[in-house]
Amino acid sequence: GENVEQHPSTLSVQEGDSAVIKCTYSDSASNYFPWYKQELGKRPQLIIDIRSNVGEKKDQRIAVTLNKTAKHFSLHITETQPEDSAVYFCAASKGSNYQLIWGAGTKLIIKP
Amino acid sequence: EAEVAQSPRYKITEKSQAVAFWCDPISGHATLYWYRQILGQGPELLVQFQDESVVDDSQLPKDRFSAERLKGVDSTLKIQPAELGDSAMYLCASSLARGTGNTEAFFGQGTRLTVV
Numbered sequence: 001g002e003n004v005e006q007h008p009s010t011l012s013v014q015e016g017d018s019a020v021i022k023c024t025y026s027d028s029a030s031n032y033f034p035w036y037k038q039e040l041g042k043r044p045q046l047i048i049d050i051r052s053n054v055g056e057k058k059d060q061r062i063a064v065t066l067n068k069t070a071k072h073f074s075l076h077i078t079e080t081q082p083e084d085s086a087v088y089f090c091a092a093s094k095g096s097n098y099q100l101i102w103g104a105g106t107k108l109i110i111k112p
Numbered sequence: 113e114a115e116v117a118q119s120p121r122y123k124i125t126e127k128s129q130a131v132a133f134w135c136d137p138i139s140g141h142a143t144l145y146w147y148r149q150i151l152g153q154g155p156e157l158l159v160q161f162q163d164e165s166v167v168d169d170s171q172l173p174k175d176r177f178s179a180e181r182l183k184g185v186d187s188t189l190k191i192q193p194a195e196l197g198d199s200a201m202y203l204c205a206s207s208l209a210r211g212t213g214n215t216e217a218f219f220g221q222g223t224r225l226t227v228v
Contacts, residue, residue, distance in 0.1 A: 043220065
């Protein structure tokens with residue numbers, strides 16, 4: 001079955017710098033890759049997603065890139081701000097069953 | 113804005129007792145997921161429904177856990193008997209996911225279970 005690996009487990013960056021979180025997946029049939037942000041004590045919320053027919057998607061300071069050949073996708077956050085501090089989860093899914101396979105999460109710490 | 117509703121928000125129960133959680137997904141959402149999340153870890157899928165049918169319950173401890181979505185709308189997750197290791201956040205999520213490919217999964221606020 002599908003397996004999603006996420007790195008790093010913890011990422012500490014200076015406020016204003018960029019942060020990059022990477023995920024790899026094993027099933028080449030996966031075609032949907034969402035990223036969720038979970039603040040302490042709150043529910044996961046979608047921040048951006050990408051489908052396999054595109055290589056990059058941007059939404060203001062957040063971008064996701066997908067390399068289908070290498071089977072990896074990455075989350076890029078530019079000009080980081082204190083409110084970006086949270087745990088970020090990647091996931092992968094196939095259209096056939098809508099099952100989401102989750103990465104283990106990355107704790108992002110923004111240093112003032 | 114439509115939300116996934118879960119109740120209760122918090123539950124404290126003694127081990128060996130029964131406990132039940134309820135989830136009402138966003139109207140029209142075909143897919144419903146129950147996840148368990150232990151602090152510091154990612155969500156672990158317990159069961160996934162497509163309408164009223166179970167799509168995946170391979171990680172559901174079926175000796176003590178059961179889940180149903182009888183009319184393909186709201187859902188109940190039950191644990192009987194509860195064990196200390198069941199203490200966790202139980203999250204319900206739903207997505208439209210009907211013939212349109214994958215779509216965003218919306219999460220409820222979760223039920224924080226403490227087994228004492």
